[in-house]
Structures are given as structure tokens and as C-alpha cells.
Amino acid sequence: MAMIEVQHLTKRYRDRVAIDNLTFSVEEGEILGFLGPNGAGKSTTMKILTGFIPPSEGVARVGGFDVSQHPLEAKRHIGYLPETPPLYPEMTVRGYLRFVAALKRLPPRGLRDEVERVAALTGVTHVAERLLQNLSKGYKQRVGIAQALLGSPPVIILDEPTEGLDPTQRAEVRALIKGLAGKHTVILSTHILPEVTMTCEKVLILNQGRIAAYDDLRKLAGTQGTAESASLEEVFIKLTAA
Numbered sequence: 001m002a003m004i005e006v007q008h009l010t011k012r013y014r015d016r017v018a019i020d021n022l023t024f025s026v027e028e029g030e031i032l033g034f035l036g037p038n039g040a041g042k043s044t045t046m047k048i049l050t051g052f053i054p055p056s057e058g059v060a061r062v063g064g065f066d067v068s069q070h071p072l073e074a075k076r077h078i079g080y081l082p083e084t085p086p087l088y089p090e091m092t093v094r095g096y097l098r099f100v101a102a103l104k105r106l107p108p109r110g111l112r113d114e115v116e117r118v119a120a121l122t123g124v125t126h127v128a129e130r131l132l133q134n135l136s137k138g139y140k141q142r143v144g145i146a147q148a149l150l151g152s153p154p155v156i157i158l159d160e161p162t163e164g165l166d167p168t169q170r171a172e173v174r175a176l177i178k179g180l181a182g183k184h185t186v187i188l189s190t191h192i193l194p195e196v197t198m199t200c201e202k203v204l205i206l207n208q209g210r211i212a213a214y215d216d217l218r219k220l221a222g223t224q225g226t227a228e229s230a231s232l233e234e235v236f237i238k239l240t241a242a
């Protein structure tokens with residue numbers, strides 16, 4: 001079953017077309033690598049899927065719910081890490097996660113356990129009593145991922161989750177994302193191509209608001225006029241060259 005369905009999705013900002021007639025779907029348990037150069041329309045697509053902005057045309061469904069017509073039901077299916085995690089600097093990690101859990105209306109009974117579960121999963125238990133403002137960028141990012149995982153939503157949308165992390169932190173976050181496969185449906189937007197090679201089976205490459213490629217990672221090179229042995233980087237550069 002497709003957990004995310006996007007049909008003929010278009011977004012215009014005044015006279016600028018940010019995304020143009022996108023159609024794709026993500027099956028349950030799949031991790032889709034969402035790639036594209038700066039300004040390709042990745043964040044715009046994710047903002048529509050998560051109900052932050054409305055589309056100009058087309059339909060987006062999450063868990064079968066149209067995000068424009070049934071925004072609350074659609075949002076209940078989604079955990080979202082935006083490009084800049086919405087953290088409150090003066091809160092502790094644990095306090096912040098409890099706060100988000102309450103905002104998500106998780107049942108008060110299991111709330112504490114759920115906070116500890118996502119904290120452990122993202123490796124922030126040992127900093128749980130620290131103030132967010134005093135955490136390193138890598139730990140802030142982990143807390144951002146932890147809040148997205150609260151309540152175990154079936155769909156997780158991650159906008160550049162490893163941006164600004166050091167190589168070790170990146171590897172840890174990558175392993176964490178990989179571990180979500182099968183249990184969650186994930187859209188992973190990133191500029192870091194090896195990240196996609198290591199975590200995703202399917203890839204969508206956006207260029208200037210349009211789909212330049214949408215295929216299994218294994219098949220991508222052979223179908224884009226590049227050698228079958230071509231790396232994702234070579235395919236990406238070929239498809240997005242001006």
C-alpha cells in the first residue's frame with residue numbers, strides 16, 4: 001500500500017513555479033531518497049506533505065488522507081524534521097520531548113515511557129537533563145529526529161537530517177534512519193549522495209521543480225543514459241546540469 005501519494009502536485013509562489021506537476025508514491029516501509037540541487041523544490045514538496053503550505057494544484061495523500069481536505073488526520077500519520085528543528089533553547093531535552101509529546105496529544109499514560117524510548121533510540125538519554133541551547137549541533141539534530149519519532153508515526157519526513165554533523169554523527173544518524181525501514185515510510189531529503197546510496201532503495205531526483213528521475217537506486221544508472229556502473233553522483237550531475 002502507498003503511504004504517501006502525490007498526484008500532479010504544483011506549487012507557485014506568485015509567478016515562480018517551485019514544483020511542477022509532481023507525481024510519485026512511497027510504499028509502506030520504504031525509504032525514498034529525495035534529491036535535487038538548491039532550489040529544486042524539495043522543501044516545498046515536504047512542506048505541502050506536512051500541511052505547512054497548501055498546493056496550488058494537485059493532490060497529496062498521507063496514510064490515505066488528503067493533506068488539504070483532512071489535514072489533522074494526515075498530520076497524525078507524520079513525524080517531521082524540518083530543515084531547522086523547532087527547538088526551544090531554554091528547555092531541557094526531556095522537558096522538550098515531553099512538551100512535543102503533549103502537543104502531539106499522545107496518551108498521558110505512556111507518555112514518559114515513549115519519551116524515554118525515542119531518547120534512547122536517538123542516543124540522547126545521557127543529555128536528557130541538559131538545556132537545548134547548550135547542546136552541540138549534532139545533539140540538537142538528534143533531538144529533532146527524536147521529536148519526529150514520538151508516537152511512532154507511520155510516515156517520517158526528514159529534511160536534511162545530517163546537515164552540519166561530523167562524520168561520526170552522520171554515520172550514527174544514518175544507521176538510525178536505516179533502522180526505520182520496514183517499520184516506517186520515510187522521505188529522506190539530503191545533499192549527501194552517499195547517504196542515499198547507504199540508506200535508500202528508491203530515489204527521486206528533482207530539478208527545477210520537475211522530476212528528473214524516479215527509480216530504484218539499482219536501476220537508476222542504466223536507465224539515465226549513464227553506464228550501469230555510474231555512481232549516483234554521476235547520474236545526479238548529468239540530470240541536474242544546467
Ligand SMILES: Nc1ncnc2c1ncn2[C@@H]1O[C@H](COP(=O)(O)OP(=O)(O)OP(=O)(O)O)[C@@H](O)[C@H]1O
Pocket residue numbers: 013016017018036037038039040041042043044045
Ligand atoms: N516562500 C517563498 N516565496 C517565493 N519563492 C519561494 C518561497 N519558498 C521557496 N521559493 C522558491 O521556490 C523554489 C524551490 O525552493 P525550495 O526551498 O523548495 O527548494 P529546495 O530544493 O528545498 O532547495 P534547498 O536545497 O536549497 O533547500 C526556489 O526557487 C525558491 O526560491
